[in-house]
Ligand code: Q9C
């Protein structure tokens with residue numbers, strides 16, 4: 001099992017800075033790296049990582065993404081005087097040179113390659129490289145946007161060449177468009193580049209036509225470039241998650257990368273003077289978590305932008321802590337994506353539907369200019385923007401927000417994330433062996449006579465033996481310790497999954513329980529009627545309308561063994577529902593006879609752990625012991641097995657998901673993929 005998180009950093013990369021006055025470049029300071037690293041050290045996170053030294057990239061490595069002429073030109077900069085550096089700088093846009101920047105740029109590339117080597121050879125599972133200068137704006141023959149060499153583009157080429165990576169995914173969550181990465185892989189179907197970025201209908205830097213949603217790649221690479229432009233500032237947590245659920249993740253799972261890079265810029269976080277967005281640092285825990293089961297967990301995060309030092313340091317910590325496997329914080333009060341974000345989501349889904357079967361039923365594209373151009377997006381917290389016609393007032397208000405000094409923007413410090421001392425407890429019959437690394441659950445003491453009588457009366461037939469009573473007691477005891485945060489997650493083999501689920505939903509102290517019901521068999525009516533339980537039932541029964549806000553059957557014509565279909569339901573329906581619901585506990589019930597690919601079951605188990613601080617309790621049928629090992633592995637924090645490139649899900653199923661989404665989105669706005677007046 002590949003475990004461990006690499007951290008790659010060297011103080012040397014703080015040793016260059018702007019030497020003249022330039023208001024555009026003054027935000028790119030050495031302190032960006034210093035505060036990020038210090039925050040990791042102070043929080044104890046750095047100590048938990050495997051520290052790996054940087055190295056200089058070789059010329060041959062730099063040439064994987066740059067021209068010889070450009071490399072030779074940059075090579076001369078260490079010997080230039082101030083005047084010459086200023087002149088050289090003027091050849092490029094929004095960047096500065098310094099006598100030591102060439103050295104640092106070689107280290108930034110080398111640090112990224114060290115990360116790739118360690119992840120690809122299995123020395124660590126994942127990792128982060130804290131580097132300066134950043135990379136994603138730099139192009140074959142040009143420095144740009146504080147970037148000298150394209151760290152991630154070079155590393156993606158390197159992984160293909162030296163580690164035989166067949167498919168590489170690059171997720172660019174920096175607030176700027178990484179046009180350098182886009183250009184590098186424009187016609188290359190082996191590298192899928194995803195970027196969201198502040199765009200404002202091309203009025204924001206770098207003001208390129210090709211940053212819009214309709215640049216999808218060219219030639220063989222058509223469909224492998226996914227742009228989601230933000231046409232408003234102020235995008236928040238709900239907007240970011242909606243793009244992940246409805247655009248990036250379905251495409252990424254269909255693509256099935258061997259390696260994932262994150263162009264991890266944190267200028268997309270609140271307080272940033274460039275981005276003007278309102279997503280909070282803890283959202284990066286979720287964005288990271290949602291990518292961590294692609295490519296068998298091989299994720300390389302590489303720092304790009306981020307100019308508010310407080311926001312930057314917090315966001316870096318959230319990312320690294322998630323890579324280390326700590327439970328993600330509860331994403332609070334998610335609304336739907338705002339109208340402008342929905343327009344971008346809709347545009348991206350529509351233009352990509354001919355390339356990705358997961359999007360084949362996305363609604364038709366907008367006719368020309370959307371009428372809602374002036375509506376403001378969600379502010380902090382990401383709740384729905386104001387309804388009704390937006391006119392000049394809304395416009396003026398927006399200008400006020402823009403004028404607000406970024407230093408004035410405050411947000412609460414992310415809560416400390418504590419991992420319970422016991423990660424996984426298993427409740428197994430004596431005859432079933434406990435997988436390595438797991439603890440067999442045993443409560444401090446057994447039930448007293450009164451408790452035995454109560455359990456027997458409420459849940460058991462007369463004929464059942466005392467062992468059944470003990471099992472029920474142990475189940476509630478396990479649940480109790482999970483709810484006290486003494487145990488993170490659990491697995492129980494039970495004689496009757498339905499009965500155990502009924503017991504647990506009624507015994508849970510959580511205000512909200514998410515019950516994921518996998519396979520054939522009715523959900524007990526007692527649970528359906530229970531207001532504090534949201535039931536999502538994935539099955540292969542005939543679709544039926546009998547549903548309430550809290551009982552959501554998702555029927556699959558092709559059956560719930562159809563990997564592509566179930567994955568689509570999980571990413572596009574189950575996860576948004578779960579994130580919106582904010583459960584305190586997730587119960588994952590696998591009904592007897594449920595036939596499913598092991599990797600799919602693992603993906604489900606892993607992805608659900610982003611909810612409820614990782615409090616997942618899995619129920620399996622006693623005589624079906626085969627999934628115990630693979631389930632336990634995921635509960636322990638190992639990555640789910642990759643599913644391989646997904647084939648098209650049943651077309652009827654994709655269509656029925658879309659209809660289900662339409663029907664449910666009034667109650668659950670995070671399911672929205674289209675702006676209201678276009679529905
Ligand atoms: N206010 C990175 O984040 N200046 N580069 C834009 C518009 C350039 C950002 C000016 C920003 C470059 C890696």
Ligand code: ZN
Nearest residue numbers: 174176265305
């Ligand atoms: Zn940026």
